[in-house]
Amino acid sequence: MKNSIESMDRLVNSFTKLPAVGQKTAERYAYAVINMNENDVKEFANNLLQAKQNIKFCKICGNWSEDDVCSICASRSSETICVVKEPKDVVVMERVRNYNGTYHVLHGVLNPLQGKGPDDIRIKELLERVNNGNVKEIIMATNSDVEGEATSMYIARLLKPLGIKVTRLAQGISMGSDIEYADEVTLSRALQDRREI
Amino acid sequence: MKNSIESMDRLVNSFTKLPAVGQKTAERYAYAVINMNENDVKEFANNLLQAKQNIKFCKICGNWSEDDVCSICASRSSETICVVKEPKDVVVMERVRNYNGTYHVLHGVLNPLQGKGPDDIRIKELLERVNNGNVKEIIMATNSDVEGEATSMYIARLLKPLGIKVTRLAQGISMGSDIEYADEVTLSRALQDRREI
Numbered sequence: 001m002k003n004s005i006e007s008m009d010r011l012v013n014s015f016t017k018l019p020a021v022g023q024k025t026a027e028r029y030a031y032a033v034i035n036m037n038e039n040d041v042k043e044f045a046n047n048l049l050q051a052k053q054n055i056k057f058c059k060i061c062g063n064w065s066e067d068d069v070c071s072i073c074a075s076r077s078s079e080t081i082c083v084v085k086e087p088k089d090v091v092v093m094e095r096v097r098n099y100n101g102t103y104h105v106l107h108g109v110l111n112p113l114q115g116k117g118p119d120d121i122r123i124k125e126l127l128e129r130v131n132n133g134n135v136k137e138i139i140m141a142t143n144s145d146v147e148g149e150a151t152s153m154y155i156a157r158l159l160k161p162l163g164i165k166v167t168r169l170a171q172g173i174s175m176g177s178d179i180e181y182a183d184e185v186t187l188s189r190a191l192q193d194r195r196e197i
Numbered sequence: 198m199k200n201s202i203e204s205m206d207r208l209v210n211s212f213t214k215l216p217a218v219g220q221k222t223a224e225r226y227a228y229a230v231i232n233m234n235e236n237d238v239k240e241f242a243n244n245l246l247q248a249k250q251n252i253k254f255c256k257i258c259g260n261w262s263e264d265d266v267c268s269i270c271a272s273r274s275s276e277t278i279c280v281v282k283e284p285k286d287v288v289v290m291e292r293v294r295n296y297n298g299t300y301h302v303l304h305g306v307l308n309p310l311q312g313k314g315p316d317d318i319r320i321k322e323l324l325e326r327v328n329n330g331n332v333k334e335i336i337m338a339t340n341s342d343v344e345g346e347a348t349s350m351y352i353a354r355l356l357k358p359l360g361i362k363v364t365r366l367a368q369g370i371s372m373g374s375d376i377e378y379a380d381e382v383t384l385s386r387a388l389q390d391r392r393e394i
Contacts, residue, residue: 005252005261005262005263006263007244007247007248007250007251007252007263008248008252008261010244010247010248011244011245011247011248013244014237014240014241014244014245017229017233017237017241018226018229018230019225019226019229020225027285027288028215028216028217028285029215029216030248031283031284031285032214032215032216033215033245033248033249034248034249034252034261036214036249038249040211040214041245041246041249042246043211044211044214044245045242045243045245045246046242047204047207047208047210047211048208048211048230048238048241048242048245049238049239049242050204050207050208051204051205051207051208051227051230051231052230052231052233052235052238053204054204055202055204055205055231064202064205064231065202066202066203066204086228087228088224088225088228091224
């Protein structure tokens with residue numbers, strides 16, 4: 001547009017690089033930024049730079065960390081390792097508060113259609129941890145979709161010959177949800193994994 | 198959370214200040230920022246600062262501008278002024294491409310419930326423009342909601358005694374939409390404003 005404002009356009013353009021943010025949403029965000037007070041904007045810009053600068057990956061588990069080894073790896077035993085797809089899954093798992101093992105972040109799952117094979121995610125690093133340490137159990141906590149399941153099966157088959165116990169998060173009806181709205185696959189899994197009460 | 202990462206939390210917190218962004222979305226954005234390359238993040242931070250620093254309001258119409266007077270006010274005649282609620286509405290109107298007048302941005306609408314009265318939006322400035330210039334027509338292009346309609350009526354009543362023609366954007370069925378899905382108020386307005394073909 002002829003009469004658009006250059007600094008505005010550039011800011012909108014930056015916002016559209018965020019996931020699921022289109023032109024309209026980006027414009028709304030930019031509009032909000034212009035209406036913020038100057039200190040908030042400075043802080044925002046600074047937080048962007050700081051986060052990008054300070055956050056690296058823990059060299060053991062691959063989770064985000066400000067140090068070489070993250071606080072979880074530094075303070076807990078790796079007898080049990082919970083394998084997740086992304087760093088944000090660690091945050092979710094930590095909310096549960098009754099897991100005391102460490103994590104292993106794969107940074108992706110196997111996805112042949114997108115060309116993601118075993119070498120593209122952190123499977124090699126997991127095997128190294130298993131070979132070097134006294135790991136007793138691996139809990140697979142990848143998502144319950146096709147790729148997550150496939151990744152979980154793949155890793156389980158690699159680890160079983162090493163004498164490691166490999167488990168998977170239970171699948172079934174969500175707590176508090178109506179059976180009426182559960183899909184067939186979930187119901188069938190819930191029936192299969194039913195337990196005595 | 199005990200093991201959360203400080204720079205991450207601060208970035209997430211900054212993102213939650215954007216409109217309609219909650220904790221989950223903010224985390225997703227922050228995650229995307231960490232995965233961006235460093236130059237993109239630097240550019241993002243810079244664009245934030247630049248936009249906030251460079252963009253002020255046009256002293257005539259109140260629209261965003263990098264100069265004291267925006268490019269529209271500087272280049273067009275103010276015989277016709279289109280009154281809108283926010284700067285982004287100017288962008289929308291400009292997309293139409295067959296409007297050649299100037300704008301007046303109110304920066305809000307009358308909303309007694311939120312304590313917004315005539316002195317809180319740029320009505321005084323509009324009256325000044327009308328008194329000082331050779332304005333012939335004011336087109337009210339506030340939103341079609343209760344507040345927008347009320348603001349439009351209020352301004353129309355102030356301007357009519359000055360001999361100014363005040364018009365309102367036509368209301369009716371959206372182009373390409375089914376009559377079946379039009380609400381009663383819109384249909385009633387469309388019927389009332391029907392025109393010969």
